[in-house]
Amino acid sequence: MTRTEPNTSPEIGSPQFAEFREQGFAGPMTLMEPAEMAALRPAVDEVLATRGLAPEPSTEQSSGRLSALVAQHRSGSPVPFIECRHLDSPVVHRLCTHPRLLAVARALYGADLLLWRSTFIAKASGGPEFHWHQDWGGVHAPGDEYGLEPPMSFTFWIALTEATEENGCLRFIPGVRAVLPSRPANAGQRATMLVDDQDVDTSEVRSLPLQPGQFAVFTDRALHASGPNTSGAERLGLAVRYTVPAVRVRGHFPGHACLVASGADRAGLNVIAAPPT
Numbered sequence: 001m002t003r004t005e006p007n008t009s010p011e012i013g014s015p016q017f018a019e020f021r022e023q024g025f026a027g028p029m030t031l032m033e034p035a036e037m038a039a040l041r042p043a044v045d046e047v048l049a050t051r052g053l054a055p056e057p058s059t060e061q062s063s064g065r066l067s068a069l070v071a072q073h074r075s076g077s078p079v080p081f082i083e084c085r086h087l088d089s090p091v092v093h094r095l096c097t098h099p100r101l102l103a104v105a106r107a108l109y110g111a112d113l114l115l116w117r118s119t120f121i122a123k124a125s126g127g128p129e130f131h132w133h134q135d136w137g138g139v140h141a142p143g144d145e146y147g148l149e150p151p152m153s154f155t156f157w158i159a160l161t162e163a164t165e166e167n168g169c170l171r172f173i174p175g176v177r178a179v180l181p182s183r184p185a186n187a188g189q190r191a192t193m194l195v196d197d198q199d200v201d202t203s204e205v206r207s208l209p210l211q212p213g214q215f216a217v218f219t220d221r222a223l224h225a226s227g228p229n230t231s232g233a234e235r236l237g238l239a240v241r242y243t244v245p246a247v248r249v250r251g252h253f254p255g256h257a258c259l260v261a262s263g264a265d266r267a268g269l270n271v272i273a274a275p276p277t
């Protein structure tokens with residue numbers, strides 16, 4: 001399956017590439033203006049009110065997967081509503097493969113790219129901080145057949161609402177390249193691996209506030225976190241995870257598949273789905 005998009009990005013000049021290479025993250029960059037994102041919100045909200053392909057996780061799985069972070073959905077686990085909606089929703093697929101985002105992705109990682117995951121991350125008013133972590137391997141606990149082999153993933157975090165210091169925007173420690181010791185956030189099967197605060201030098205924390213329609217990009221070793229939401233309103237982001245075809249992506253639910261977002265899959269290692277129509 002092959003996909004071609006114009007390889008133009010007016011935004012990503014060499015300073016931002018250098019920033020990405022040196023710091024492990026770059027942004028803010030603009031996908032669309034706030035008004036355009038606001039116009040998209042009703043369609044996105046419709047998606048978030050329906051279930052996608054991801055099944056309701058078991059209690060054990062659920063306890064490990066963003067459950068402390070995401071706004072609790074009225075019908076229990078939010079996972080089927082927020083996880084990998086690019087597989088079933090053309091609106092979400094278009095956001096995840098926006099030409100501006102793809103232009104940045106190609107410039108950083110080459111022409112052949114797989115979109116393997118996306119997650120809406122709604123931090124409710126009053127929602128907690130997300131502790132320091134790296135996304136190495138696709139966020140997985142040891143012993144769990146979940147993640148990427150070899151580990152290589154990068155994330156675009158798209159702001160659907162504004163993301164501010166007050167409502168818990170992303171924070172980074174620039175320049176961390178090592179894989180740091182970490183331990184599961186909880187006993188859940190797919191717990192995020194957290195780095196102990198004592199192992200984090202917070203003297204150089206960089207907050208990355210974003211306007212609606214802006215995005216940041218970061219590597220899977222970027223040490224990042226987000227603060228509590230004290231703003232009184234929800235903060236909504238879409239974390240879009242990409243990799244390259246030479247990486248084997250373990251399906252994380254029945255029906256999970258990768259999409260060829262750019263170029264071609266010449267490795268043939270992964271189940272490839274067609275974009276939703």
Ligand SMILES: O=C(O)CCC(=O)C(=O)O
Nearest residue numbers: 121130135155226237239
């Ligand atoms: O949205 C957040 O607050 C945290 C996001 C994050 O850690 C990630 O996308 O890897």
